[in-house]
Amino acid sequence: EKTREPTPSYAFVHCMGFVESRLKSPSSADFSSYGNSNVTQLKQTRRGGKNEIQYLVTGYVDAQNSFGAQIRNNYSCKVTGITGGKWILNKISML
Numbered sequence: 001e002k003t004r005e006p007t008p009s010y011a012f013v014h015c016m017g018f019v020e021s022r023l024k025s026p027s028s029a030d031f032s033s034y035g036n037s038n039v040t041q042l043k044q045t046r047r048g049g050k051n052e053i054q055y056l057v058t059g060y061v062d063a064q065n066s067f068g069a070q071i072r073n074n075y076s077c078k079v080t081g082i083t084g085g086k087w088i089l090n091k092i093s094m095l
Contacts, residue, residue, distance in 0.1 A: 006081020008039040011055035014087040015077035022094060023073075025064040032059040042078070050083035054090065 004010070012034050020026045031037075037059030044053045057077045065071045078090040 003083055004085045005051060005083055006053040006055075006087070008041065008055060009034065010081060010087070011053075011079050012037060012039050012057055012059075014079055014081070015057040015059075015075070015092075016061075018077055018079070018089050018092055019061055019073075019075050019094065022092070023061070023063045024066050025068075028062075028064040028070070030062040032061070052080055052082050054078065054080045 016029075016031050019031075020029050023029055037057060040056045042054040042056055044051060046052070055078070057079065058075065060072050060074045062070055062072050074095045076091075076093045078092075080088045080090055082088070
């Protein structure tokens, strides 16, 4: 079995999940594509034989608000990925 390392694409996917969980209507979410988002590696450390890589992901999501109107929200999400597939949300901001 291959051990999953934290990659920028995994960081993007996990941030989408963290953002989606904060929306009024998650099923209406339409996220910016990976290519139209920004994923930056902030730091990398090694603990207990596992890599810990922190990423900052920025993008936008179009989703319905509580009145049913489709609104664009810009988001910024800082996550730490740990070898083996564990992801920790460090900070999230939605405007």
